[in-house]
Amino acid sequence: MTTTQPAPAFSWKLWIYTNFDCNLRCSYCVAESTPAAPRRAIGLETAVRLVDEALELGFREIFFTGGEPFILDEIYEMLAYSAARVKTTVLTNAMLFNSRRLERLRAIRSPNLTVQVSLDGGSAPHHDAYRGTGTWAKTVAGIETLQANGFHVRLSSTETPANSAHLAELHAFRRGLGIAGEDHFVRPLARRGFSAEGLEVGTETLEPEVTVTVDGVYWHPLASPSSADMLVSREIFPLATAVSCIQEQLQAPMPLPTARAEFT
Numbered sequence: 001m002t003t004t005q006p007a008p009a010f011s012w013k014l015w016i017y018t019n020f021d022c023n024l025r026c027s028y029c030v031a032e033s034t035p036a037a038p039r040r041a042i043g044l045e046t047a048v049r050l051v052d053e054a055l056e057l058g059f060r061e062i063f064f065t066g067g068e069p070f071i072l073d074e075i076y077e078m079l080a081y082s083a084a085r086v087k088t089t090v091l092t093n094a095m096l097f098n099s100r101r102l103e104r105l106r107a108i109r110s111p112n113l114t115v116q117v118s119l120d121g122g123s124a125p126h127h128d129a130y131r132g133t134g135t136w137a138k139t140v141a142g143i144e145t146l147q148a149n150g151f152h153v154r155l156s157s158t159e160t161p162a163n164s165a166h167l168a169e170l171h172a173f174r175r176g177l178g179i180a181g182e183d184h185f186v187r188p189l190a191r192r193g194f195s196a197e198g199l200e201v202g203t204e205t206l207e208p209e210v211t212v213t214v215d216g217v218y219w220h221p222l223a224s225p226s227s228a229d230m231l232v233s234r235e236i237f238p239l240a241t242a243v244s245c246i247q248e249q250l251q252a253p254m255p256l257p258t259a260r261a262e263f264t
Contacts, residue, residue, distance in 0.1 A: 010208055010250060012061070014054045015221040017213040018042050018075060019067035024093055026131045028158060030193035030224050033067045040214045044074040046236065050212055051082045053239040059210075063116075065091040065221060070101055080108040089114040089154070094142025095135065106149055116154040117143050121163045122173030129162035143177060155184040161197075193224035202229055208246050210239075217242035 019041045022033035042050075051062060062082050069075045069090055082088040088110075094117040097105070119139055121127035127136035146153050155174055157163075163170065167186065174184050189198030199205075203219050211218040215225070216234040223230035233242040 010247060012059045013063060013209045014050065014059045014061070015063045015065060015209055015211040016042060016047055016050055016078075017066060017211065017221075018047070018064050018069045018078065019072055020213075020225065021071060022066060022068040022093075023071065023095060024068070024132055024135065026194070028130050028160065028189060028193070028195040028198070030190060030195070030222050031065075031067060032193045032225050037067070039067075041072060041074075042212070042214050044077055047074075047078045048081055049237065050239065051085060053237070055085060057240055057243055059086070061087045061089065063089045063091065063221070068093060068096065070096045070105075076104045076108055079113060080110075083108065083110040083112040087112050087114075089116050091116045091118070091156070092142075093118055093131075093135070093139055094146065095138045097142050097145050102145065102149065105151075109150060111152075114152045114154050115146050116156055117146070118157070119143070119155050119174075120157050120160065120170075121166065122169035122171075123166075126163035126166050126170070130158070130160055147178070153179060153183070155179055157184070157186045158189055159186050160189050190222055192222050193226070203249070206230075208250070210243060210246065212236055212239075219246065 017031065019039050020031055020033050021035065021037045021039045023035060025034045054062060064075070064078060064082070070092055075090070079088060079090055090113070092115060117139065119127060120131065121136060124136040127139070128134065143153055157170060159167065189195060190201050191198040192201065201222055206220045206222065208219050209221060211221045211223060213225070217232045217236060217239070219230035219232055232245050235241065
């Protein structure tokens with residue numbers, strides 16, 4: 001007889017994949033992003049409609065991710081529109097804030113806007129092992145630039161074989177940056193996208209967080225482009241249809257997972 005557990009709760013977060021190209025080649029990238037990846041941008045018009053429909057449905061947070069969102073000229077308009085209406089977070093490696101981009105970002109600064117930066121170590125070796133030589137120093141410089149310009153900065157870290165024995169050092173470094181523990185989360189490595197190691201994840205082990213890419217609506221932001229197992233609908237609109245499908249799926253008994261972990 002199959003052992004079941006109560007269905008996971010529905011999290012009213014909407015994730016929007018703005019694009020899939022990136023300035024980095026992280027070896028564990030779930031989104032399979034690189035400088036050579038096709039952009040596959042969601043577009044400003046679609047992003048605005050998603051924000052509107054999400055608010056009508058009662059979503060409380062919107063996250064913009066990629067790829068690297070700050071490659072896009074339209075990202076500032078997307079963030080400004082969203083942050084004027086709802087709590088908004090943008091994920092970035094913080095390495096692209098030259099004077100022009102920083103000026104445009106400063107122009108849309110808002111109490112509703114959080115900039116979430118990926119930082120995997122308190123020193124270069126623990127971060128660069130998966131994200132590329134020299135990236136730690138540039139990321140830390142980007143964090144300090146954001147802080148100096150008054151942005152709310154949150155850190156996200158992926159625990160890997162390179163940094164798992166050094167997480168205390170990472171937390172100490174975070175405290176040195178003046179970032180509170182509540183603004184830092186450490187997630188396990190997932191065997192998705194480019195990563196050949198880490199936890200196996202799927203709809204059975206992840207609480208749903210509605211995620212939209214140019215390809216459709218997915219169960220969770222860890223749904224990699226090369227895998228359709230978390231695809232909910234190829235049709236983005238109306239968003240309510242995909243949300244209803246997820247809610248209906250939550251009513252069915254789900255197999256008991258061997259492990260649960262928080263990824264977002």
